[in-house]
Amino acid sequence: DSGVTQTPKHLITATGQRVTLRCSPRSGDLSVYWYQQSLDQGLQFLIQYYNGEERAKGNILERFSAQQFPDLHSELNLSSLELGDSALYFCASSPVAGLQETQYFGPGTRLLVL
Amino acid sequence: EDQVTQSPEALRLQEGESSSLNCSYTVSGLRGLFWYRQDPGKGPEFLFTLYSAGEEKEKERLKATLTKKESFLHITAPKPEDSATYLCAVQAGSSYKLIFGSGTRLLVRP
Numbered sequence: 001d002s003g004v005t006q007t008p009k010h011l012i013t014a015t016g017q018r019v020t021l022r023c024s025p026r027s028g029d030l031s032v033y034w035y036q037q038s039l040d041q042g043l044q045f046l047i048q049y050y051n052g053e054e055r056a057k058g059n060i061l062e063r064f065s066a067q068q069f070p071d072l073h074s075e076l077n078l079s080s081l082e083l084g085d086s087a088l089y090f091c092a093s094s095p096v097a098g099l100q101e102t103q104y105f106g107p108g109t110r111l112l113v114l
Numbered sequence: 115e116d117q118v119t120q121s122p123e124a125l126r127l128q129e130g131e132s133s134s135l136n137c138s139y140t141v142s143g144l145r146g147l148f149w150y151r152q153d154p155g156k157g158p159e160f161l162f163t164l165y166s167a168g169e170e171k172e173k174e175r176l177k178a179t180l181t182k183k184e185s186f187l188h189i190t191a192p193k194p195e196d197s198a199t200y201l202c203a204v205q206a207g208s209s210y211k212l213i214f215g216s217g218t219r220l221l222v223r224p
Binding site: 033048088100102105107 | 205209216217
């Protein structure tokens with residue numbers, strides 16, 4: 001158990017809908033990262049937050065957004081969902097936002113868009 | 115463009131049959147190379163971090179090594195419970211993100 005928690009574990013929804021994925025980092029960690037894992041693309045970095053502020057962005061779609069709250073939990077919002085958004089979404093955390101820090105991953109949220 | 119390639123894609127071993135997994139990388143300014151283990155439907159589990167060429171780390175039956183172009187994950191006398199996908203990731207330059215390879219699916223048969 002990495003100490004990172006994610007809810008829900010599974011999510012089934014329809015195209016065009018909006019969902020919110022939640023992540024709580026390890027105790028004491030200030031940095032949160034979101035990754036998407038699909039069969040054809042592997043693990044892809046989406047976005048990073050550090051102590052409430054956006055720090056880095058990857059290939060995140062405009063339909064996706066995220067935020068980190070004062071208690072350091074983070075939410076990833078996915079809107080206007082398409083079939084291709086079906087994937088595993090992972091959150092990871094690290095102590096600060098330093099280079100060379102190990103990122104610890106949560107159990108993931110499996111999203112299925114029908 | 116930064117790139118990470120893992121080989122083989124899949125590997126079948128008999129219990130006790132040692133082998134190595136390869137991770138080759140092309141990046142500008144390697145900051146760290148990370149090995150993770152992932153079981154089906156679960157999140158990646160951290161194994162090792164390597165920072166500079168020549169560095170080696172061990173944990174039970176696993177040993178990770180790093181050169182300037184690649185990393186190896188050596189598995190000595192594997193057991194069926196070592197069956198999983200092994201992921202390699204790099205962090206490079208001034209970027210905090212991890213760039214992952216596509217993984218090696220390892221199956222160890224009793």
